[in-house]
Amino acid sequence: MEAAGCSAAALGNGDPAAPRERGMLPERLQRREQERQLEAERRKQSRQDLEVEEEKSSFLAAALAREREAVEALLRGEDAAGRLEEAAERLQGLRKLLNDSVRFLSNYNLRQGQEALAQLQAALAQRRQELQPGKRFAFRARRNQAAGAAGVDAAPAAEAPASASARVPKDENEATPETGWACGFSDLAGQILEKRAAELHQQDVLLSGLTDCTVRLWGNPNTLRLAQARGCRVLCGPVSTSVFLENCTDCVLAVACQQLRVHTTANTRIFLQVTSKAIVEDCSRIQFAPYTWSYPGIEQDFQSSGLDRSRNNWNDVADFNWLVRGVASPNWSILPEEEWKIPCD
Known part of the structure; x- marks a missing residue:
């Protein structure tokens, strides 16, 4: 009897924290579940943000490609002389679009866009040079032919010394x-x-x-x-x-x-x-x-x-x-x- 009484006392008073722990168990589980849901929501938002960034990058890359094609078409046209200003304006718009898109473009697309922009700028400058009236080189060629017909050896052009100006190619068409x-x-x-x-x-x-x-x-x-x-x-x-x-x-x-x-x-x-x-x-x-x-x-x-x-x-x-x-x-x-x-x- 005494042993049974001791056992009963142990069951009643030996672990007073047990009921509290059993009461806190659902609370801990609830907090854990809330944390799990918050983490899942964060991951979902990150995926959505990434999808938005990729969508913007694709859209901007397509827009840059369209503008590039439009500028190239203007430079190729037969009446390009009258369309150079339009090409220059569209090129400026393309430059602004690329500038405003830096945050959204991938490094690869940004690099491709900048290289394309530089090529178009060079093409525009070359096209303007080609369409300038009165090419001196054609006149010089005719003069040299006339000199040859007269039996006079034309003096070779003196080589230009190094000077404070950019070098000019020997031929206008030389790239x-x-x-x-x-x-x-x-x-x-x-x-x-x-x-x-x-x-x-x-x-x-x-x-x-x-x-x-x-x-x-x-x-x-x-x-x-x-x-x-x-x-x-x-x-x-x-x-x-x-x-x-x-x-x-x-x-x-x-x-x-x-x-x-x-x-x-x-x-x-x-x-x-x-x-x-x-x-x-x-x-x-x-x-x-x-x-x-x-x-x-x-x-x-x-x-x-x-x-x-x-x-x-x-x-x-x-x-x-x-x-x-x-x-x-x-x-x-x-x-x-x-x-x-x-x-x-």
């Missing part, structure tokens, strides 16, 4: 990288070079083969290309469309533009204002800082460029050689703030 570039500097060393607003306005500027030069471009070009430069410092006003760097080393560039492409370049500082996104490829030791260059008349140049000064993605850089998500590219970095002063400014 060279320089075709269509209206002004610039080439094959110079150790010089201070400048161009003013009247020379630069909406021109395609080429800087190539420069070594240890300081270049100041006080104005609003349409495009800027810097190629094969070594140890140069280039300060440029707002560029309406694209800036291209390729095969440059130990340079400093200060520029505002719509888009920036950097290829095969090393140990270069870029002081940048860009409305879309900067892209680097096959590069190393590229450093970025905000564009702070100023000069009298820069506000008017910004207005004529059409750039939106409120949009500046100077530190949003896509590296096409670095595809590891969540890990910073080792090929570019942000310049320390104490070094944001532009050299030679």
Whole structure:
């Protein structure tokens, strides 16, 4: 009897927390179920957001393709001379569409769009050049034929020396990288070079083969290309469309533009204002800082460029050689703030 009483006492008083735990069990299960539902809802929302982004990317890629075809058709037409302005306007619209679509396009589609835009811009410039009246080269050919008929040997044209202007192809129909570039500097060393607003306005500027030069471009070009430069410092006003760097080393560039492409370049500082996104490829030791260059008349140049000064993605850089998500590219970095002063400014 005594043993039975002890057992009963143990059952009644030995584990006073047991009823509370049994009462809390449904509460814990309910919380767990709520957490599970919240997690499922988050995953569902993430899938929906991804589907929306993919749908936007596909739509924008299709729109870019349509506009590209329309511009190409205008440039191919027999009456292209009267349609160049329409092609230029549609090209500007295509540029704006691409610029506004950066957030939604994949890196591949963005790269394809920018390359197509650059090709169309070059095609437009070449078409304008082809349709210019009075080709000097045809006249020179007739003159040389007449000289031959008269039995007089025409003196060979003197080879143009290296000068402060972009190289011109020997034949108008010769396809060279320089075709269509209206002004610039080439094959110079150790010089201070400048161009003013009247020379630069909406021109395609080429800087190539420069070594240890300081270049100041006080104005609003349409495009800027810097190629094969070594140890140069280039300060440029707002560029309406694209800036291209390729095969440059130990340079400093200060520029505002719509888009920036950097290829095969090393140990270069870029002081940048860009409305879309900067892209680097096959590069190393590229450093970025905000564009702070100023000069009298820069506000008017910004207005004529059409750039939106409120949009500046100077530190949003896509590296096409670095595809590891969540890990910073080792090929570019942000310049320390104490070094944001532009050299030679």
